[in-house]
Amino acid sequence: MRQDFKISYSRVSAYLFCPYKYKLVYFDNFNIPVNADITFGHIIHKTLEQFHSGKEQSYDILLDCYDASWKNDGFSDPQQIFEYYNRGKQMFENYYKSFCQTGTEILYVEKAFDANIGKYRFMGIIDRIDKYPDGTYEVIDYKTHVRIWEQERVDKDLQLSFYAYACKNVFGFNPNKVSVYFLSDNKKIYTKKSQTEIDDAINTAIETAENIMAENFSPDVSKCQICDFRLKCSYSKDKIITNRWQIKDTIRTYRGKK
Numbered sequence: 001m002r003q004d005f006k007i008s009y010s011r012v013s014a015y016l017f018c019p020y021k022y023k024l025v026y027f028d029n030f031n032i033p034v035n036a037d038i039t040f041g042h043i044i045h046k047t048l049e050q051f052h053s054g055k056e057q058s059y060d061i062l063l064d065c066y067d068a069s070w071k072n073d074g075f076s077d078p079q080q081i082f083e084y085y086n087r088g089k090q091m092f093e094n095y096y097k098s099f100c101q102t103g104t105e106i107l108y109v110e111k112a113f114d115a116n117i118g119k120y121r122f123m124g125i126i127d128r129i130d131k132y133p134d135g136t137y138e139v140i141d142y143k144t145h146v147r148i149w150e151q152e153r154v155d156k157d158l159q160l161s162f163y164a165y166a167c168k169n170v171f172g173f174n175p176n177k178v179s180v181y182f183l184s185d186n187k188k189i190y191t192k193k194s195q196t197e198i199d200d201a202i203n204t205a206i207e208t209a210e211n212i213m214a215e216n217f218s219p220d221v222s223k224c225q226i227c228d229f230r231l232k233c234s235y236s237k238d239k240i241i242t243n244r245w246q247i248k249d250t251i252r253t254y255r256g257k258k
């Protein structure tokens with residue numbers, strides 16, 4: 001019997017990062033602090049969704065979608081807003097040139113899926129699915145960060161395996177290409193997903209769901225340094241280091257005054 005517990009890439013990814021972080025976000029409702037990169041990522045995704053959902057497409061329309069999607073949350077100051085805005089504009093200039101040259105049909109943008117895996121609901125949203133004139137398909141995941149991944153990281157990416165599963169089992173086609181589109185460099189890195197890789201990814205999702213249902217939330221303190229909650233979490237190792245530095249600073253300030 002299907003349980004109504006929903007597992008998704010975001011949940012699996014949070015749990016694999018640190019099970020206790022999963023608990024903080026999904027049980028204790030801690031909010032991940034919004035920053036410029038998170039907001040910028042949302043803006044870019046929303047712009048492309050609006051642009052590709054429209055009937056007419058031109059570079060001016062793309063920029064109109066960009067302006068309509070823009071929001072200032074998470075940016076530190078006007079200078080940072082200006083820099084990110086221009087980065088996005090440059091990104092879309094290159095994107096539009098490439099888009100005009102592609103011979104693919106864009107079948108779906110922000111396509112949601114809802115499947116059953118084991119006894120769980122398995123959900124997600126795929127950025128884009130294209131169809132080539134020869135009838136083959138490509139699944140595309142947009143990334144907006146500056147650093148491009150190595151081929152190996154794309155090959156091993158769990159999210160892409162989930163998308164390949166959804167295409168096969170929900171939408172009824174086998175994607176010939178699965179790609180990550182690094183918009184900052186206007187570069188795609190392609191991979192393929194074997195049935196074994198897809199099965200392994202789904203087993204990871206089921207195993208994660210089982211662990212969550214069993215409330216196994218052991219902290220993984222090896223990640224504290226790069227965790228959003230390092231200053232709030234009671235298990236944080238980095239908080240102790242930060243506090244130690246704060247104590248040293250306080251001592252230094254105190255000595256300086258004497």
Ligand code: SF4
Nearest residue numbers: 018021219224227233
């Ligand atoms: S601070 Fe460390 S232990 Fe706490 S949630 Fe983050 S990674 Fe896990």
